[in-house]
Amino acid sequence: MATDNTATNNANASGTKIAIVTGGSRGIGRDTVLRLASRGVKTILTYHANRDEAEKVCALAAEAGAPAIALQLSIEKAGEFAGFAERVREALKTWGAERFDYLVNNAGTSSAATFAAGTEAELDAQFAVHFKGPFLLTQALLPLINDGGRIVKISSGLARFSFPGRAIYGPMKAAVEALTRYMALELGPRRITANVVAPGAIATDFSGGMVRDNPQVNKAIADHTALGRAGLPTDVGPVIASLLSDEFGWVNAQRIEVAGGMHI
Numbered sequence: 001m002a003t004d005n006t007a008t009n010n011a012n013a014s015g016t017k018i019a020i021v022t023g024g025s026r027g028i029g030r031d032t033v034l035r036l037a038s039r040g041v042k043t044i045l046t047y048h049a050n051r052d053e054a055e056k057v058c059a060l061a062a063e064a065g066a067p068a069i070a071l072q073l074s075i076e077k078a079g080e081f082a083g084f085a086e087r088v089r090e091a092l093k094t095w096g097a098e099r100f101d102y103l104v105n106n107a108g109t110s111s112a113a114t115f116a117a118g119t120e121a122e123l124d125a126q127f128a129v130h131f132k133g134p135f136l137l138t139q140a141l142l143p144l145i146n147d148g149g150r151i152v153k154i155s156s157g158l159a160r161f162s163f164p165g166r167a168i169y170g171p172m173k174a175a176v177e178a179l180t181r182y183m184a185l186e187l188g189p190r191r192i193t194a195n196v197v198a199p200g201a202i203a204t205d206f207s208g209g210m211v212r213d214n215p216q217v218n219k220a221i222a223d224h225t226a227l228g229r230a231g232l233p234t235d236v237g238p239v240i241a242s243l244l245s246d247e248f249g250w251v252n253a254q255r256i257e258v259a260g261g262m263h264i
Contacts (some may be wrong), residue, residue, distance in 0.1 A: 018100040019244065020088065020141070022046045022075060022134075023107030025054035027204035028154065031237030033068055037061035039156075040242060044091050044100070046073035048109060069094070075107040075133035076125065081140040088144060099146045102244045105134040105153045115167035123168055130172040135179060135236055148191040150244045153180050155198035155255065161263040173198070177255050184253035193252040195243050200259025202231040226261025235260070 019036050023029040024045025033043045034057070041060060045068055047054035051148055054070035069091045073084055092098060109129050113122050134153060145151075155177050158170035176196060183194040201221040203212035211217055212232050221230045232263035236258050243256070 016095075017102065017244075018041045018092065018095065019102035019104065020046070020095055020100055021049070021104040021106055022073060022137070024104075025050055025057055025070070028102070028122075028199065028202065028233045028236045028240075029106040030057050030231040032106065032240045033057055033061055034064050035237040035241035036102075036244070037064035037068065039183040039245070040066050041102070041241075041244075042066045042095055043068040044071060044088060045069070046071050046075075048074060048107070067095075072109065073107070075137065076128040078128070078132060078136045081137050084137070085140045085144065088141065090202055092144070098145045100230040101146050101170045103138060103141060103145060103151045104240060104244075105138065105151070107133070108154065111169040111172075112165040113168045114165055118168050125229070126168050126172050130169075131175050131179065134176065136229070138183070145192060148249075149193075150249075151180075151183060151192060152240050152243050153177075153194070153196045155180075155196045157200040157259045157262055158255065159198060159258055161165045176257075181182070181253045188252075193249065195251060195254045195256065197236065197240055198255055198257040198259070199236045200225065200231050200257070200262040202233060202236065204233055221262070224263055225259070226264060229260065231258070231260055 012262050019041050021033050021043055025035045025047035033045050036043055045054060045057060047070055058068040058070050071087055071091065076078060092100060111122060111126050136153065147168050156167045156173040159174040159177055180194050180196040187194060201211045211221060216231050223229055237254065241259050243251065
């Protein structure tokens with residue numbers, strides 16, 4: 001597993017850091033890209049289908065302080081990961097780099113399945129997106145991650161507390177948290193940290209915009225949150241960006257819930 005990154009470290013002597021953020025064209029991923037850009041971090045962001053939105057984020061990142069490159073990726077299609085790694089390698093060359101420093105496994109989809117009504121097809125789909133995809137994508141990108149790098153995965157408050165209609169989604173995120181701890185252990189010899197950020201209910205287009213666009217849902221969440229409101233992408237992006245920084249280099253194998261005190 002260990003690799004010799006001496007040549008890469010020399011190539012990146014300028015000190016500029018490079019991140020990959022999956023699902024970086026919207027929501028939490030979008031804010032993460034922009035927060036990293038404001039810190040001078042270049043980003044390769046992925047999008048599923050909406051290239052126009054991804055390119056808008058790239059333009060905003062450049063305005064914020066660092067360039068970004070958008071690459072299409074379907075996180076549920078593990079057979080494409082080897083090819084994606086090669087596209088990452090080519091994208092890095094445009095910045096004179098051979099490897100990158102930070103990986104944020106953010107891309108995901110929602111599920112409103114109850115335990116009684118959950119189907120095998122939906123279970124398989126959620127597994128492919130939230131566990132199998134990040135597992136195999138990170139594995140495929142390991143040769144390109146610098147020693148001393150950072151990995152952040154996205155979980156959910158629903159891995160800690162229960163909510164109707166999340167019987168597949170919540171447990172899948174709990175599995176992501178367990179995976180993160182194992183990654184931290186096994187990647188420790190390369191000084192690569194692995195942590196997980198678990199947002200609470202965030203007002204985005206996720207779940208069809210339920211939290212953002214439904215006043216009743218938004219109020220119910222606010223009523224069960226100590227700080228009195230639903231979360232925003234701008235509450236989460238800075239936490240992810242901070243975890244990737246040198247200042248948090250001794251934080252490893254941790255779950256950090258960013259939920260404003262929801263269901264405490």
